[in-house]
Amino acid sequence: xxxxxxxxxxxxxxxxxxxxxxxxxxxxxxxxxxxxxxxxxxxxxxxxxxxxxxxxxxxxxxxxxxxxxxxxxxxxxxxxxxxxxxxxxxxxxxxxxxxxxxxxxxxxxxxxxxxxxxxxxxxxxxxxxxxxxxxxxxxxxxxxxxxxxxxxxxxxxxxxxxxxxxxxxxxxxxxxxxxxxxxxxxxxxxxxxxxxxxxxxxxxxxxxxxxxxxxxxxxxxxxxxxxxxxxxxxxxxxxxxxxxxxxxxxxxxxxxxxxxxxxxxxxxxxxxxxxxxxxxxxxxxxxxxxxxxxxxxxxxxxxxxxxxxxxxxxxxxxxxxxxxxxxxxxxxxxxxxxxxxxxxxxxxxxxxxxxxxxxxxxxxxxxxxxxxxxxxxxxxxxxxxxxxxxxxxxxxxxxxxxxxxxxxxxxxxxxxxxxxxxxxxxxxxxxxxxxxxxxxxxxxxxxxxxxxxxxxxxxxxxxxxxxxxxxxxxxxxxxxxxxxxxxxxxxxxxxxxxxxxxxxxxxxxxxxxxxxxxxxxxxxxxxxxxxxxxxxxxxxxxxxxxxxxxxxxxxx
Amino acid sequence: xxxxxxxxxxxxxxxxxxxxxxxxxxxxxxxxxxxxxxxxxxxxxxxxxxxxxxxxxxxxxxxxxxxxxxxxxxxxxxxxxxxxxxxxxxxxxxxxxxxxxxxxxxxxxxxxxxxxxxxxxxxxxxxxxxxxxxxxxxxxxxxxxxxxxxxxxxxxxxxxxxxxxxxxxxxxxxxxxxxxxxxxxxxxxxxxxxxxxxxxxxxxxxxxxxxxxxxxxxxxxxxxxxxxxxxxxxxxxxxxxxxxxx
Numbered sequence: 082x083x084x085x086x087x088x089x090x091x092x093x094x095x096x097x098x099x100x101x102x103x104x105x106x107x108x109x110x111x112x113x114x115x116x117x118x119x120x121x122x123x124x125x126x127x128x129x130x131x132x133x134x135x136x137x138x139x140x141x142x143x144x145x146x147x148x149x150x151x152x153x154x155x156x157x158x159x160x161x162x163x164x165x166x167x168x169x170x171x172x173x174x175x176x177x178x179x180x181x182x183x184x185x186x187x188x189x190x191x192x193x194x195x196x197x198x199x200x201x202x203x204x205x206x207x208x209x210x211x212x213x214x215x216x217x218x219x220x221x222x223x224x225x226x227x228x229x230x231x232x233x234x235x236x237x238x239x240x241x242x243x244x245x246x247x248x249x250x251x252x253x254x255x256x257x258x259x260x261x262x263x264x265x266x267x268x269x270x271x272x273x274x275x276x277x278x279x280x281x282x283x284x285x286x287x288x289x290x291x292x293x294x295x296x297x298x299x300x301x302x303x304x305x306x307x308x309x310x311x312x313x314x315x316x317x318x319x320x321x322x323x324x325x326x327x328x329x330x331x332x333x334x335x336x337x338x339x340x341x342x343x344x345x346x347x348x349x350x351x352x353x354x355x356x357x358x359x360x361x362x363x364x365x366x367x368x369x370x371x372x373x374x375x376x377x378x379x380x381x382x383x384x385x386x387x388x389x390x391x392x393x394x395x396x397x398x399x400x401x402x403x404x405x406x407x408x409x410x411x412x413x414x415x416x417x418x419x420x421x422x423x424x425x426x427x428x429x430x431x432x433x434x435x436x437x438x439x440x441x442x443x444x445x446x447x448x449x450x451x452x453x454x455x456x457x458x459x460x461x462x463x464x465x466x467x468x469x470x471x472x473x474x475x476x477x478x479x480x481x482x483x484x485x486x487x488x489x490x491x492x493x494x495x496x497x498x499x500x501x502x503x504x505x506x507x508x509x510x511x512x513x514x515x516x517x518x519x520x521x522x523x524x525x526x527x528x529x530x531x532x533x534x535x536x537x538x539x540x541x542x543x544x545x546x547x548x549x550x551x552x553x554x555x556x557x558x559x560x561x562x563x564x565x566x567x568x569x570x571x572x573x574x575x576x577x578x579x580x581x582x583x584x585x586x587x588x589x590x591x592x593x594x595x596x597x598x599x600x601x602x603x604x605x606x607x608x609x610x611x612x613x614x615x616x617x618x619x620x621x622x623x624x625x626x627x628x629x630x631x632x633x634x635x636x637x
Numbered sequence: 638x639x640x641x642x643x644x645x646x647x648x649x650x651x652x653x654x655x656x657x658x659x660x661x662x663x664x665x666x667x668x669x670x671x672x673x674x675x676x677x678x679x680x681x682x683x684x685x686x687x688x689x690x691x692x693x694x695x696x697x698x699x700x701x702x703x704x705x706x707x708x709x710x711x712x713x714x715x716x717x718x719x720x721x722x723x724x725x726x727x728x729x730x731x732x733x734x735x736x737x738x739x740x741x742x743x744x745x746x747x748x749x750x751x752x753x754x755x756x757x758x759x760x761x762x763x764x765x766x767x768x769x770x771x772x773x774x775x776x777x778x779x780x781x782x783x784x785x786x787x788x789x790x791x792x793x794x795x796x797x798x799x800x801x802x803x804x805x806x807x808x809x810x811x812x813x814x815x816x817x818x819x820x821x822x823x824x825x826x827x828x829x830x831x832x833x834x835x836x837x838x839x840x841x842x843x844x845x846x847x848x849x850x851x852x853x854x855x856x857x858x859x860x861x862x863x864x865x866x867x868x869x870x871x872x873x874x875x876x877x878x879x880x881x882x883x
Contacts, residue, residue, distance in 0.1 A: 171750065171753075173753070173755050174749075174750030174751070174753045174754070174755070175749060175750045175756070176749065176750045257755065259797075287786075404754065405752065405754070408752050408754055438752060438754075463752055463753060465752045467748075467751070520753075522751070522753075547750075548748075
């Protein structure tokens with residue numbers, strides 16, 4: 082893009098844009114939506130690095146131990162929205178020892194110090210204390226969005242501090258947290274002058290909330306669009322609440338309540354009639370379908386015939402989750418099988434994300450599903466009984482899952498289950514080019530399985546494995562791969578301490594954490610290389626070994 | 638120092654036969670010295686904080702009431718202590734077999750964290766099962782978990798525990814002592830009560846009545862308990878009246 086006209090002088094031709102001031106680059110970079118693009122730009126040269134990092138507004142730290150809070154604040158001084166994630170995903174199922182770490186406090190402290198203009202903060206799988214919440218309320222005068230997902234360590238006292246202190250709060254989004262109930266009426270601490278809420282989600286709260294206080298809050302927040310309640314609100318009061326707050330577009334009714342009345346949604350529909358409302362229903366097994374439904378989350382009590390109805394009615398469905406009502410009931414009294422998923426995949430053209438718990442599956446069904454829905458981005462199938470084969474042919478489900486990865490070229494997340502051999506991992510390694518997260522349990526039959534994954538899967542970021550016969554060799558042979566990934570979790574596999582030591586020696590920018598039974602915090606130094614380890618968590622980091630490990634976690 | 642592991646990946650054995658590959662991992666686990674105790678119950682996410690307990694709660698019922706729960710139960714058998722592994726490796730193997738042999742409703746030991754469902758969802762299901770049992774009068778299969786809230790008078794926080802992780806009243810009592818001993822020191826209200834006398838452990842049963850813990854066999858208690866409350870001894874008199882608890 083040179084200028085027209087006369088040729089330039091024969092002096093060394095510096096690119097004309099070299100002299101442009103930083104502000105121009107900052108403006109240019111503001112058009113780069115993805116952090117990875119900004120990161121790539123920052124790597125081009127020093128002036129771009131300077132311009133990019135100084136103008137970065139949104140920062141996502143996918144592993145809170147990958148860098149220190151001070152690093153983050155120093156490098157990106159202008160951040161207005163930060164997201165930090167902590168524990169490995171398997172912490173959701175009790176596999177990570179308690180007190181493992183992921184304290185939010187250092188991040189809040191660093192942010193309070195270095196980002197006084199911070200507007201948004203999001204924590205996932207971290208330990209957030211009431212002190213953290215108090216500090217947030219006190220430190221950021223324009224704080225607008227607080228999102229806590231799968232966190233613990235705080236109580237309604239902390240929520241009270243947020244309600245009372247954050248004058249400009251737009252979003253309070255509490256998803257799946259464990260919140261201690263101090264019986265403090267935190268909701269009533271939003272001042273009467275407070276009207277800025279757009280999203281309020283307290284569905285995970287177990288305590289009671291005063292319906293009158295809620296009504297007043299909801300009525301005066303004229304911009305409130307999303308309201309997700311817990312089940313302390315009697316369902317029959319819901320309709321009257323909604324009549325007072327017609328501005329609400331999305332409503333969550335909390336967890337499944339056994340007091341559910343079948344005619345509830347007739348009442349709700351009356352409240353919303355004609356507004357194109359999308360109601361997100363949670364855990365209902367008697368449901369009232371809305372043709373606009375985009376996310377549908379339900380118990381398996383819906384059964385195949387219920388899913389067939391969903392399939393024929395909800396053709397805008399994008400995400401489906403089906404949970405088991407009785408996960409330990411081996412008799413399987415509920416008739417939810419592969420049929421339901423096949424029907425939905427056949428009839429819902431926009432379906433791209435599935436989480437499906439069932440008890441039986443066939444390769445044929447999976448192949449059909451793969452053919453129906455090549456647009457899957459997230460496919461998580463959990464066949465409840467480990468090692469379950471195709472129930473008709475009694476073969477492993479290798480062919481079925483292979484079809485999924487071959488057909489769904491945009492697949493970014495995959496969870497496999499059932500009887501699987503190393504063959505399926507060969508397919509996954511070879512075909513799942515965009516796969517970023519892979520979850521494996523009770524699968525594979527040798528080291529080759531893990532080797533196929535680690536030597537393939539070009540885009541792999543997170544790998545979590547439990548109860549598979551994978552050992553040291555593929556781990557060590559693919560050590561370099563681990564530095565291109567965010568993290569690796571392996572538990573109840575066949576790894577030795579010696580391999581972990583070797584990995585740590587070979588890869589200094591990886592943190593290799595070994596975890597053992599909390600009751601037996603014996604020092605690793607005393608154990609031989611041949612010792613089998615139970616849990617391994619490896620992640621890349623520029624921060625060096627962390628110093629907040631509990632006794633049962635040791636960094637090799 | 639052991640010789641370096643072979644890094645050349647060529648020479649791996651081909652995959653084993655496609656029969657169900659349950660064998661290898663379990664074999665290794667059974668024979669090797671391990672750091673982890675496979676198959677043992679992981680502590681719940683909300684495990685009680687191990688307290689440096691200089692004081693312990695006296696969880697026996699107030700004087701004059703029926704016998705305490707700690708009297709009622711049999712002393713725990715060694716296999717019941719699975720998961721509290723202070724044992725050496727060779728004993729573990731035996732215990733694992735004992736744990737596996739303990740009659741479980743599904744005729745196999747529960748695998749930790751499987752199926753992969755969040756604990757709060759499990760609790761919802763448990764609540765639903767309990768309530769529908771009242772209507773159906775059909776025997777529901779036993780579940781592997783049962784989360785109940787535990788509150789203590791004067792303590793600012795509620796806790797939640799999984800009753801299924803305890804085999805008897807003694808285990809429960811020990812766990813509760815650990816969980817709440819942090820509150821019995823340093824908080825003014827509580828120290829006063831401590832001076833007055835004991836705390837009483839009570840529970841709300843399926844019918845909504847508040848009962849003293851310890852009167853019925855453990856299994857019956859575990860199946861009917863919906864909520865626990867550690868109340869001051871003085872409040873426990875007249876138990877039997879419904880107690881409204883927010």
